[in-house]
Each structure stands twice: as C-alpha cells, then as structure tokens.
Amino acid sequence: MPDLxxxxxxxxxxxxxxxxxLLARMVNGDGMLNLLQEMHDESGVYSKGGFGLDCAYLVDGLDYPGSPDDTQPLHYRPSPIPETSNILTTDIGIDPKVIESLVFAEVSSAHAIDLHTHLLPPSHGPLCLWGIDELLTYHYLVAEYFITAPxxxxxxxxYALDKKKQADIIWKALFLDRLPVSEACRGIVTTLKAFGLGEQLKTRDLDAVREYYESFRSKDLEGAEKFSAKVFECAGVRYAIMTNIPFDANEAKYWRPKRKEYPDQFRSALRVDPLLAGDRETIEKALRASGYEVTLEGARKYLRDWCDTMKPEYMMASTPHNFVLSETKGTLSGIVKTGVNPDALRQPFAFVGTSGVGCNPDCDPEEENTASIIDENSDFLSEVLMKxxxxxxxxxxxKIGAHRGVNPELLSAGDGVVAFADTSVLARLCSRFPKVRFLATFLSKNNQHEACVLASKFRNLHIYGCWWFCNNxxxxxxxTTMRVEMLGSAFTAQHSDARVLDQLIYKWSHSRAVIAKVLSKEFTKLVISGWSLTRGELRREVERxxxxxxxxxMAKSLK
Structure with missing residues (x-):
C-alpha cells in the first residue's frame, strides 16, 4: 500500500x-449484505461492472483532488449512494465545507433534462450536427473570429469556403494565435478533453482530433448513433427537447409521410411563430400548400395533425425585445398582409423573420429579420393556438428578446442585440389564458428580476435557463442566485440551447460547476439559519x- x-x-x-x-454506508446502517446484493444485481452504480467495478465509480464527490471549484468543469458521474441508502436520511450538519462537498456531489450526479435545444437526432441525417468542424464553425465562434479578422x-x-476550411481558419485565429479563453472557445477545450483528447490539445493537432471523429463517421448512421449515446451519457442528460419546424421542407421529410424513429433521448417541440404573431399570409400559404381549408377550423386541424405527427412536449416561439400585446382581444379587421418570400420559408427558422410586422404599429418597418411579434388581436392566437x-x-x-439580423453579413452569427423587453406582455398572456401553461426565458439580464416576480404571481408560468448571451x-x-432567493426550487436552472451535439458536454459541465457553487452558499445559509437538512432533501432540490x-x-394540468 505505501508503494501505491x-x-x-x-x-x-x-x-x-x-x-x-463503502465504510460510510455501513456505518449508517446500509449493511455489508445489502452492498454485496447491489454488486451481485449490478444495480445503480454497479451496472458499470458489478463486483469488478472500477473504484473510481465509488468515489462520492469530485473526480478531481482538492476542494470544490467552479472554475473546473463539473462532469456528470453516477452517484455511489443509491436512493435506498440510509445516508440520505442523515442530517448533514452545519459545516460549510461538508455542505459544499455534498452539493457538488449531488449536482454532478443529477440527470439533467435539457428542456430547449436545436438538436436533431442521427436519423435526421445531415440535420444532426456533430464533430469538431461543426463546433469550430458554430456562430458564437464565427462572430468572435470576425472581431479581429483581417x-x-x-x-x-x-462563407464561400467549405466548412473544413472555415474550421481551419477559426482554429488558427482563436486557438493558436490567441488563447481560447472565451466561454465558447473554452467549451471546445472542455469537450475534447472529456473525449480523452488531451494529448491532441497539448500538441494543437486539429487533424488528429478529426481522426477521432472519423472513427465514428466512417460507420455512417451506426457511428452517429453510437456517438450520440456517448455524448448523452457523458453529459448526464436524460433527454433533450428539440426545436422542430414542420414548415421547413428539409426537416418535414423526416416526419412525413412516415415519421423517422429516434431514441427516447430526443423529444420534440413544435415551433408556432406564425400563429403567435397572427401572420395571416404565412398561415394561409401553409394551409393551401398542405391541402387544408383556409379557415380557423382548417388551421386548427393543421395544428392538430402536426401534434399527432410530432407528439411535442410543448409549442414554442421566439419573440423580440419590443413585442407588444394589446390589452383587449379586438378583431382581425385592419390587419395588413405582408409579403412572404416562398424560398425563405424553406430555410430553418424561417418564421423568425416572416412574422406579420404589419400587424404591429410599434414595430420598426426596417426590422425585417426580427423574431415573431405576438398579436393578441388575431384569432389565430386565441382561436387556434390557445384552443x-x-x-x-x-x-x-x-424565448423573449431575440433580435435577428443585427449584422446580416454574418448570417446566423450576426443575430442578437440584447435589449430590455416589456415583461407585461407575458403577464397578460398568463392572465388571459389561465388554462394554458407558459415556459419563458429572457435574453436580457435586465429582465431576470421581473421574470422572477411574474413567476411568483402566475401558477401557469415556469421560468427556465440562462439563454444565449446570458449563458456565461x-x-x-x-x-441563479436571484432565482433561488425568490423562487426556491420552482424553476429550471439551465438549458443548453445546443445546436451541435457535442456542445451538451461543455454546456452542462460548465453550468453544473457554477450552479453547484451557488447552491452551496444558499443551502449553507439555510442550515446556519437553523434548518436541519438531510442529504436526501438536498438531492431532491438539486434534481428539481x-x-x-x-x-x-408539465404534470400540473390546469384544464
């Protein structure tokens, strides 16, 4: 032993x-026979190897030496303490260091639900984005590159270059000529290190990194599915909710005439920007093209049929910072139809830029690429979508506060002015449609306090995640600190918004570390104030x- x-x-x-x-479990009454039975049955953490389990899986806490630290990625690792353990019923005491250690352990072992992404499964072919070239050409890094590009x-x-050449340029500019210290660049470092590519990072060998990915790509769909499963396991994500656009022909072919099968780790969400905006012309075009009657009932049938096809978790839409919602319902009279470019409708996120801006007198007519604008005057909102x-x-x-096309030359990398949004529109939606549940996240940091207040006033509102420019x-x-102080655990701390499959790894490991640090402080304050806390209670709140x-x-029906 001394030699080891x-x-x-x-x-x-x-x-x-x-x-x-193992000793702590036995001291707390779990019993040697119970432990041996778990090993024999290969239950819980022992599913990784039974009696031959690697000792690393039995470490209760950090996978690195030293104290908990939010500067290091906190990767997912299954807990060696099962739900049946007596340890979970034991008071954790008041030592801040012990509390912090336990919080980090529970956060690292919590299976996450990623309730909003732009991912698509391997069954969707080229629409499933993964690999080093996709990571390097992600729009965050493209925008960062052009800050200092020659x-x-x-x-x-x-953009005229092929993706591999684009990736080469960004690798040189942001990883070789400069330190990859931004959150987006550091995320790639974290991801590659998690895949065991530390030596390739050390030698700055991009081609060697590509060889790793090629070992999966060479096996086509089987390789993509294997890689996808590896990412979900490594990130500790139970399932991720996609953003599905039936109006995009490139995606629709994977749903109709026959829906492509995909793993349970992917769940769908139906994008409905035109209905939220009351965009008559776009809706009418879609109904005619699909053979539906151009009536409110035809629109309802269209939506029902897509719900039957996709089986979505929820409907979803993006709105700009300056969207408006009238105080009263009104009618459709006076709505001005706007022209629609049919070719543009075939592009992903087409409806983010084709909303009926003519319906909104407060919208700048020059803002052609804004996100959808809610129009409560429209029967498409009240009589179709909400029905x-x-x-x-x-x-x-x-998702409130996006502004598309700030710099159109940069394409998707040119999106997103952060501005203060009017949260009263969300309050009016929640008030007017009390039987409909709303999930909301804001792009501006300045809206977060109001969002917390609204969530405390409306039982049909759930706040989630730190979106886009707030995901630092x-x-x-x-x-997260403010939300815990105002809402307790009645919110969802994070979502990834990932577009590239690999991003699940760094977005969740980085967020876990930060959230664990926040929760350590908040739970310590609670215990010092006089509340006794068990590890089971701590685990329950982290999982929430x-x-x-x-x-x-989602289980709280308001019908």
Whole structure:
C-alpha cells in the first residue's frame, strides 16, 4: 500500500475515497449484505461492472483532488449512494465545507433534462450536427473570429469556403494565435478533453482530433448513433427537447409521410411563430400548400395533425425585445398582409423573420429579420393556438428578446442585440389564458428580476435557463442566485440551447460547476439559519433544479 501511495498517488486517492464511501454506508446502517446484493444485481452504480467495478465509480464527490471549484468543469458521474441508502436520511450538519462537498456531489450526479435545444437526432441525417468542424464553425465562434479578422476576410469570402476550411481558419485565429479563453472557445477545450483528447490539445493537432471523429463517421448512421449515446451519457442528460419546424421542407421529410424513429433521448417541440404573431399570409400559404381549408377550423386541424405527427412536449416561439400585446382581444379587421418570400420559408427558422410586422404599429418597418411579434388581436392566437393548447393540454414556450439580423453579413452569427423587453406582455398572456401553461426565458439580464416576480404571481408560468448571451458563468451565477432567493426550487436552472451535439458536454459541465457553487452558499445559509437538512432533501432540490421542477410543472394540468 505505501508503494501505491508513492508510485501512483492519484490511484491511491481514488482507492481511499472508494473505501471511505463503502465504510460510510455501513456505518449508517446500509449493511455489508445489502452492498454485496447491489454488486451481485449490478444495480445503480454497479451496472458499470458489478463486483469488478472500477473504484473510481465509488468515489462520492469530485473526480478531481482538492476542494470544490467552479472554475473546473463539473462532469456528470453516477452517484455511489443509491436512493435506498440510509445516508440520505442523515442530517448533514452545519459545516460549510461538508455542505459544499455534498452539493457538488449531488449536482454532478443529477440527470439533467435539457428542456430547449436545436438538436436533431442521427436519423435526421445531415440535420444532426456533430464533430469538431461543426463546433469550430458554430456562430458564437464565427462572430468572435470576425472581431479581429483581417480586412481581406469578409463574411462573404468566409462563407464561400467549405466548412473544413472555415474550421481551419477559426482554429488558427482563436486557438493558436490567441488563447481560447472565451466561454465558447473554452467549451471546445472542455469537450475534447472529456473525449480523452488531451494529448491532441497539448500538441494543437486539429487533424488528429478529426481522426477521432472519423472513427465514428466512417460507420455512417451506426457511428452517429453510437456517438450520440456517448455524448448523452457523458453529459448526464436524460433527454433533450428539440426545436422542430414542420414548415421547413428539409426537416418535414423526416416526419412525413412516415415519421423517422429516434431514441427516447430526443423529444420534440413544435415551433408556432406564425400563429403567435397572427401572420395571416404565412398561415394561409401553409394551409393551401398542405391541402387544408383556409379557415380557423382548417388551421386548427393543421395544428392538430402536426401534434399527432410530432407528439411535442410543448409549442414554442421566439419573440423580440419590443413585442407588444394589446390589452383587449379586438378583431382581425385592419390587419395588413405582408409579403412572404416562398424560398425563405424553406430555410430553418424561417418564421423568425416572416412574422406579420404589419400587424404591429410599434414595430420598426426596417426590422425585417426580427423574431415573431405576438398579436393578441388575431384569432389565430386565441382561436387556434390557445384552443389547441387547451385541448391538448400543451404549454407554450417563449424565448423573449431575440433580435435577428443585427449584422446580416454574418448570417446566423450576426443575430442578437440584447435589449430590455416589456415583461407585461407575458403577464397578460398568463392572465388571459389561465388554462394554458407558459415556459419563458429572457435574453436580457435586465429582465431576470421581473421574470422572477411574474413567476411568483402566475401558477401557469415556469421560468427556465440562462439563454444565449446570458449563458456565461458570471451571469449564470447572478441569475441563479436571484432565482433561488425568490423562487426556491420552482424553476429550471439551465438549458443548453445546443445546436451541435457535442456542445451538451461543455454546456452542462460548465453550468453544473457554477450552479453547484451557488447552491452551496444558499443551502449553507439555510442550515446556519437553523434548518436541519438531510442529504436526501438536498438531492431532491438539486434534481428539481435540473429538470424535476419542469416535469412537475408539465404534470400540473390546469384544464
């Protein structure tokens, strides 16, 4: 044993920690026979190897030495403490260091529900984005590259290059010529390290990284499915909710005439921007093209049929910071139809830019690429969308504050001015449609306090995630702290908004570390104030913040 401690201190630490876990369980009354039965049955953490389980799986806590630290990614690892353990009923005491250690352990082992992404499954072929070139050409990094790109490299020239060449350029500019210290760049480092590519990172060998991915790509669909399963397991994500656009022909072919099968780890959400905006012309075109009557009942049937096809978790739409909602219902008279480019409708997120801006006198007519604008005057909102939501007991998820096409030359990398949004529109929706549940997240940091207040006033509102420009550690810390202080655990702490499958790994491991640090402080304050806390109670609240509260909200029918 002394030789092991000297020759391999890391392995020695793991062995000691594993023994401590087993000893702690026996001291708390779990019993040796119970432990042996778990090993024999390969239940819980022992599903990884039964009696031959690697000791690392029995470490209760961090997978790195030292104190809990939110500067290090907190990767998912199954807990060696099962739900049946007596340890969960034991008071954890008042030592802040012990509380912090337990919080980090529980956060690292919590299975997350990623309630909003832009991912698509491997069965959807090229629409399923994954791999190093997709990571490097993600719009965050493209925008970062153009901050310092040479004048000779225009967006037009850049986008004319093939994806591999684009990735080469960004790798050199952001990872070789500069330190990859931004959150988006660091995320790629975290992801590659999690895949065991530390040596390739050390040598800055992009081609060697590509070889790793090629080992999956060379097996076509089987390889993509294997890679997808690996990512979900590594990220600790139970399931991710997609954003599905039936109006996009490129995606619709995977749903009709026969729906492509995909793993349970993917769940659908139906994008409904035109209905929320009351965009008559776009809706009428879609109805005619699909053979439906151009009536309110025809629109309802259209929506019902797509719900039957996709079986969505919820309806969803994006709205800009300056969207408006009238105080009263009104009628459709006076609505001005706007022209629609049929080719544009075939593009992903087409309806983000084709809303009926003519319906809204407060909307700047020059803002052609804004997100949908809610128009409560439209019967498509009240008599179609909300009717179907009530009928099917489906929530509506809103992402509020996006502004598309700020710099059109950068394409998707040019989206997103952060501005202060009017939250009263959300309050009016919740008030006017009390039987419909709403999920909401805001792009502006300045809206987060109002959002918390609204969530405390409306039982049909659930706040989730730190979206887009708020998905940075410093801002996640601030927002999560405020939400815990105002809402307890009645919100969902994070969603990834991932577009590239691999991003699940870094977005969740980075967020876990930050959220664990926040919860450590908040739970410590509670205990010091005089509340006794068991580990089981701690686990329950952590699980709520990582998806349990969302599922409780979804199960709360208001019909």
């Amino acid at each position: 401690a000297t020759s391999n201190p890391t392995q020695f630490r793991i062995l000691v920690c594993a023994v401590c876990t 004048a000779s490299m225009s967006p037009e020239v850049f 179907i939501c009530e009928e099917r007991d489906l929530p509506v998820a809103l 550690p410093s801002i996640i810390t601030e927002i 913040l990582f998806g349990g509260s969302y599922e409780e909200f």
